[in-house]
Structures are given as structure tokens and as C-alpha cells.
Amino acid sequence: MLYEFTQQGPSARQPFDEDADDELIRRISRRDQRALQLLMVRHRPLLWKVINRCVANPAESEEIVQQCFLLLWERADEYNPARGKVVAWLVTLCQRRAIDALRRRETYERCKERYAAHSHDERDAWHSSNVASANESAAILSRLINKLPAAQREVVHLIFFRGMSQRQVAEYTGTPIGTIKTRIELALRKLRKAAASIGSSGEEFY
Secondary structure: OOOOOOOOOOOOOOOOOHHHHHHHHHHHHOOOHHHHHHHHHHHHHHHHHHHHHHHOOHHHHHHHHHHHHHHHHHHHHHOOHHHOOHHHHHHHHHHHHHHHHHHHHHHHHHHHHHHHHHHHHHHHHHHHHHHHHHHHHHHHHHHHHHOOOHHHHHHHHHHHHOOOOHHHHHHHHOOOHHHHHHHHHHHHHHHHHHHHHOOOOOOOOO
16 A cells, blocks of 8 residues: 655744655664654654544554554664655554554443443343342242131231231230230241242141
8 A cells, every 4th residue: 555645835843854754764774763763853743643633532642653653663674765755654654553543442442332231231130030039939928828827827917017016916806915926936937847848848837
């Protein structure tokens, strides 16, 4: 791919001397750090603008500029004057780096979205599972209570579902408090025994 590039004339303070650029590239290929510094001073503002137009992030643009000049240091001997000017080649390098950075950012954002969606689905599944488990437990408890003798079943409902005390139940039903205590003790013993037997012996209430 030819790296042709067209731009408006440079400012008077930083004249673009293409022959000087070519010479700097040759010196850079011979590991001349001073030549790299001169080329950076000359073209860094333009390259930063090119990159920032793509990534729209000043800090990230600065980092990519640094990466591009590091790449230039490593690949200066690949420059071919017949294919375009030095500044065009540098712009091409920077554009490619900027596009790669943008793709990585988009990939990262898509991964975050997928992770968030997956986490949301897991939370929903966990909630649904717990709701279903609670509903199932309530249904089992209801069946067990319904198997109690009527007098014991009444005491359980009044104490655990209507919030009465044992004394209030005795007054409400006109039953001695000692009898109420006996009924609730028997009912709870049978419920525990029946709950423990579920899924094993299938033992019924007696």
C-alpha cells in the first residue's frame, strides 16, 4: 500500500525539508538517536492530531505517538522514498496504530457488555432458583401441616401464621394453657420427623 499523503503547507516556524527527513531516516536506520529526536520534534504535533482524530483521547493519542516512533526506530530501514514522503509514511504508521487501538477499545467494550449481560443473567437465574426453592419449601410445609391432627394444626396456624402467643391461643380457643403447650410440642415433633423423612423413607404422620 502506497503511503501518499497531502496536507496544507507547514508553518514558518517548522519548515518541512523532505530531503532532511530522508537523511534523518537514514541516520535512524544506523541507530542515530539524535536523528530520531529531530524527526519527533518536527512531526510529532501533526501525528498527534492524526491519531487523536481517530481515538479522541489525548492521553491515548500521546501513547500511540510514542509507540509509532518506537516502531520507526525499529523499522527505519523499511522506508522506501519511491513510495512516498517520510511524513506520509509516518502518518500511515500512526493511522494503523490508531485503528488498532480503536479496535482493541471496541473489543474491550463488547467484552464488558457481554460480561455484564452474563452476570445479569446469572443473578436472574439465582433469584429465580431461590424463589422457586422457597415456593417449593412453602408448599411442602403446607402439606405437612395439613397432615397434622386438627387440634394441632389449629395451634400451629394460630401461633406461626397469626402471631399469637400460647396464652392468647388458650384464651382464643378456650383450651387450658397446658394442653396448648402439649399440642404445639407434638406438632413440632411430627413436623421435624416428617421433614426428615422426605426423600428417604416417605414416612407419614401418625
